[in-house]
Amino acid sequence: MDTIVDTLKSKFSFVTPRPANDFPAVNVPADHLLEVAQVLRDELGYDMMLDLCGVDWDKDRPRFGVIYHLYHSGKKTYLRLATLAPETAAPVVPSISGIWPAADWHEREAYDMFGIKFEGHPNLTRILMWEGYPYYPLRKEFPLAGIETELPAADTAAATGAKVIAAPMMGGPFQAGTQDHHHMSDAEPRAGDQSWTEDKPKPGSQG
Amino acid sequence: MATTEISLGDTGARSAAYAEELQGEHMTLNVGPSHPTTHGVLRLLIELDGDRVMKCEPVIGYLHRGDEKIAENMTYNQFVPYTDRLDYLAPLANNVAYAIAVEKLAKLNIPPRCQAIRVICCELARISSHLLGLGVFGMDAGAWTIFMYTFTQREKLYSLFEELTGARFTTSYTRIGGVMRDMPEGWLGRVNKFCQEVLPVIDEVDRLLTRNKIFLQRTEGIGVITKQDALAYGLTGPNLRAAGIEADLRKDNPYCGYENYDFEVPIGTRGDCFDRYIIRVEEIRQSVRIVRQAIEKMPDGPWYAEDAKKIFAPPKGKVMTSMEELIQNFMIVTEGPQMPPGEVYFEAENPKGALGFYIFSKGGGVPYRMHIKGPSFVSLGILPKIMPGHLLTDITCILGSLDFVLGECDR
Numbered sequence: 001m002d003t004i005v006d007t008l009k010s011k012f013s014f015v016t017p018r019p020a021n022d023f024p025a026v027n028v029p030a031d032h033l034l035e036v037a038q039v040l041r042d043e044l045g046y047d048m049m050l051d052l053c054g055v056d057w058d059k060d061r062p063r064f065g066v067i068y069h070l071y072h073s074g075k076k077t078y079l080r081l082a083t084l085a086p087e088t089a090a091p092v093v094p095s096i097s098g099i100w101p102a103a104d105w106h107e108r109e110a111y112d113m114f115g116i117k118f119e120g121h122p123n124l125t126r127i128l129m130w131e132g133y134p135y136y137p138l139r140k141e142f143p144l145a146g147i148e149t150e151l152p153a154a155d156t157a158a159a160t161g162a163k164v165i166a167a168p169m170m171g172g173p174f175q176a177g178t179q180d181h182h183h184m185s186d187a188e189p190r191a192g193d194q195s196w197t198e199d200k201p202k203p204g205s206q207g
Numbered sequence: 208m209a210t211t212e213i214s215l216g217d218t219g220a221r222s223a224a225y226a227e228e229l230q231g232e233h234m235t236l237n238v239g240p241s242h243p244t245t246h247g248v249l250r251l252l253i254e255l256d257g258d259r260v261m262k263c264e265p266v267i268g269y270l271h272r273g274d275e276k277i278a279e280n281m282t283y284n285q286f287v288p289y290t291d292r293l294d295y296l297a298p299l300a301n302n303v304a305y306a307i308a309v310e311k312l313a314k315l316n317i318p319p320r321c322q323a324i325r326v327i328c329c330e331l332a333r334i335s336s337h338l339l340g341l342g343v344f345g346m347d348a349g350a351w352t353i354f355m356y357t358f359t360q361r362e363k364l365y366s367l368f369e370e371l372t373g374a375r376f377t378t379s380y381t382r383i384g385g386v387m388r389d390m391p392e393g394w395l396g397r398v399n400k401f402c403q404e405v406l407p408v409i410d411e412v413d414r415l416l417t418r419n420k421i422f423l424q425r426t427e428g429i430g431v432i433t434k435q436d437a438l439a440y441g442l443t444g445p446n447l448r449a450a451g452i453e454a455d456l457r458k459d460n461p462y463c464g465y466e467n468y469d470f471e472v473p474i475g476t477r478g479d480c481f482d483r484y485i486i487r488v489e490e491i492r493q494s495v496r497i498v499r500q501a502i503e504k505m506p507d508g509p510w511y512a513e514d515a516k517k518i519f520a521p522p523k524g525k526v527m528t529s530m531e532e533l534i535q536n537f538m539i540v541t542e543g544p545q546m547p548p549g550e551v552y553f554e555a556e557n558p559k560g561a562l563g564f565y566i567f568s569k570g571g572g573v574p575y576r577m578h579i580k581g582p583s584f585v586s587l588g589i590l591p592k593i594m595p596g597h598l599l600t601d602i603t604c605i606l607g608s609l610d611f612v613l614g615e616c617d618r
Contacts, residue, residue, distance in 0.1 A: 069580075144277070
């Protein structure tokens with residue numbers, strides 16, 4: 001009995017199996033992604049695209065990958081496709097939103113979080129972060145605590161003449177006028193006052 | 208009945224001239240993030256031609272908390288409280304879905320008692336979520352009483368959850384390899400009593416809404432999602448079933464012992480708001496059926512995987528007295544449950560759809576990449592397709608019927 005992986009390998013020479021212990025998975029090179037996707041939907045019956053996510057493989061090259069999860073609603077089986085964006089400096093992968101409209105928002109999220117561009121996407125704009133946010137948060141070099149960025153509030157900034165930033169979390173949100181502004185970049189997302197540690201002595205006591 | 212003709216005089220001419228002036232001007236309405244109808248912080252940019260919606264663009268991300276980034280820095284057990292806050296109307300269901308996903312990575316066998324407890328948790332969470340979904344949908348459509356009735360029942364559920372897990376709301380009940388603690392004495396009896404009490408309330412909701420002319424006019428034929436669209440846009444759960452597709456993960460790819468229970472899955476016919484409403488009503492009844500069966504068949508035995516040595520923390524009594532368990536406990540708490548390298552994707556039939564976890568592990572106690580597929584993210588993706596053509600008042604009904612929650616949409 002031909003498994004889906006065998007069928008794909010016989011149709012396309014460039015498809016390689018991907019080790020998986022839950023259901024069939026294949027690796028597909030990015031430039032052939034659209035033809036494989038078309039065949040999967042039209043001939044092999046994978047009519048649902050459940051999930052699409054970007055991955056940052058960090059030190060590996062190519063660095064950015066995209067993982068797709070497809071579903072055959074008749075046979076109730078899953079299939080995983082994995083692809084890699086060939087260029088690491090400017091990762092681009094073809095968009096499958098023409099084949100499964102479900103990919104639309106998922107691809108926007110992968111672009112928002114990783115900076116992977118999807119060629120052929122109707123509206124590739126940021127979806128979770130605001131338009132004009134300068135970083136790609138899920139990349140491995142982006143720190144967990146975030147990088148302090150000015151919020152998009154041009155009218156408030158103009159009216160007050162000050163930078164608009166997110167409310168500082170350290171030391172509590174209602175502490176009155178601390179001169180020592182605790183930056184998000186030295187913080188971990190944890191509650192509680194950590195204005196002093198073994199390295200930074202308590203303000204007021206001898207250092 | 209005799210009809211009288213009313214002459215408009217020149218009112219007709221004046222309004223026609225006025226209408227001509229406004230021809231072709233669309234109004235952009237911002238249903239802003241802070242709005243009672245949007246079930247959370249959802250922003251809709253609606254382009255209106257008079258009363259009719261021409262375009263709808265949802266803007267999300269107001270509740271984005273960076274769960275996926277956090278997951279790369281937390282051990283598998285440390286991440287459980289974050290899963291509570293995904294679909295925060297059914298936290299137990301998220302806990303169970305996450306635990307099963309990670310257990311699939313380790314290929315753990317979970318004992319039957321633990322599975323039965325998890326099934327009861329999932330189904331009670333489903334009842335809780337649907338009660339809220341129905342209440343809020345009714346309220347949006349103008350039926351305020353429904354909200355009161357369903358929320359009274361939800362309060363009882365919260366007491367049950369508090370007894371079981373220690374928290375009414377954000378339960379964090381499951382651990383990798385089992386659950387946090389066994390059910391308290393007499394809890395199942397109280398769950399049974401709740402099941403008896405909730406059924407008449409659902410019947411009441413049914414009587415108030417299902418054949419109510421006002422409700423029918425507000426929901427029948429509104430927000431129709433065709434079968435092809437539902438599949439193409441990746442909808443899951445009640446939204447998919449309303450369109451007429453027979454798909455329920457509990458029956459299609461059973462997990463957690465669901466194959467042992469006898470229940471039906473309601474399927475819709477037209478894919479409109481009414482179908483989505485009636486399916487949720489019926490699902491509550493079926494959930495009660497499953498809970499009753501689980502209570503009846505509750506097996507004895509351990510409530511965690513006893514052979515999962517490096518994964519599930521040993522009982523405290525042993526930890527305090529035996530060296531081996533002490534070391535195990537220390538390793539699990541500091542380094543996290545040790546998972547083998549590999550990748551897994553698991554979806555559970557959550558009340559709002561299929562909540563999926565994709566976990567890529569390079570070994571160790573912390574995942575390399577975790578991606579959470581929230582069913583509400585997918586449900587909102589179909590709004591630009593189905594909203595245009597409807598009236599302004601239909602917006603609330605469509606949003607209410609899709610039953611999404613921004614926690615799992617934005618993560």
